[in-house]
Amino acid sequence: MIPNYQEFMRPFLEIAQAADGAEVKLRDVINQIADQFNLSEDERTETLPSGRQSTLDNRIGWARTYLTKAGLLEVTRRAHFVITDRGIKALQDPNTLINNHYLKQFDEFIAFKEQKNDSSSTEKASTEVIESSANETTPDEVLRAAYKQINDALASDILSRTRKVSPAFFEQLLIDLLLAMGYGGSDEGMAHTLGKSGDNGVDGVINQDPLGVDQIYIQAKRYAEGNNVSSGDIRGFFGALNLKKAQKGIFITTSEFTSSATQTAKDLGMRIVLINGKELAKLMLRYNIGSRDEQVLSLKKIDEEFFEV
Structure with a gap:
């Protein structure tokens, strides 16, 4: 299990102190800390939900940020740091627990956390909520957890509503979803429902080419x-599918598949893709079928190359 970011603070300082006044490179620190904690290869490469950064890099990066804001580390150049006298003093007592509580004794850190000079009351309240929630998680992990919680609630609601629509509406909803996902191209005429008696159980079809040679049922x-x-x-x-000589099929339900149903689909080969209710709701949210974007938040980070001289 990857330690929380506060557990990385003392090891980071100790590695910086061992450099004996020389600067240390962030990547080298990350590798040494990973070795100290005996992290497995999977733990070292585990990524955040965005897939753009490893969890380990993110947590050690936040430890470095907090130590820097509190004046225990100093940035020398891009991704390079030296320990300060304050940082050396913090390490004098091996029993001192270096964490957010310890860093709060420094005015610079308090100013960074509370943003006293320019925060509105709403922003301060938000900071307090994040602070109370982030004893073990980084601020962006708190944000992502809140995002997941909101989306999980929306997925549950959208699935509940989808179960109540009419059969015809449901079938058209699925066609709209598959078109939004890129199946059938941009031409709405390349998708149509077949939900009529005598259709041999096939509810819809997507033409993947203009002539309808390649189809998904x-x-x-x-x-x-x-x-x-x-x-x-x-x-x-x-x-x-065999009657229609089809090569591809998607079976979608607003409930679940029994274990025997899942096994049957596997035994029949990869011709049939199964999508249960939870997966359907997530896809509808992702492609804005029955939902819409209310607000878009972007997470920014420093462009280190911009400040290189």
Whole structure:
């Protein structure tokens, strides 16, 4: 398990102190700390949900930021640091726990956390919430956790609403989703529903080329929670695909697939993709089907190259 960012503060300072006045490179510090904590390769390469940065880099980076803001480290150049006299003093007692509470004795750190000079009361309140929530997690991890919580609630709501729409509306919803995902190109005429009696269980089809040579067939089951799709449903859809000489099929439900249904789909090969209710709701949120963007927040970071001289 990767330690929280505050647990990296003392090791970071100790590595900087061991350099005996010379600067240390952030990447070297990260590697040494990973070795000290005996982190596995998976832990070293585990990434944040964005996939753009490793969790380890992110947490050690925040430890470095807080130590720098408190005056225990000093930036010398891009991604290079030296320990300050204040940092050396902090390490004198090996029993001293260096964390956010310790750093609060320094005015610079308090100013950084509270932004006293230019924060509105709303911003200060937000800072306090993050501070109380971030004893073990970094501020951006708190933000991402809040984002996930909001999206999970929205996914639950959108799935509940989807289960209540009419069959025709549901089938068209799925066509709209697949078009938004890039299937069938941009031409709405390349997708149509087939939800009529005698359709051999196939509810819709997406043409992936202008001539309709390559098609994806869709089976849609708007089931209530607990009414799970069985292996018999999967075999029936597989038979319908064979009748149409189709090579690809997507089976979508607002409930779940039984374990035997999942196994049946695997045994029949990779021709049938299964999408359960939770996955459907996440896709609808991602492609704004039944939802819309209310506000877009961008996480910024310093462009180190800009400040290089």
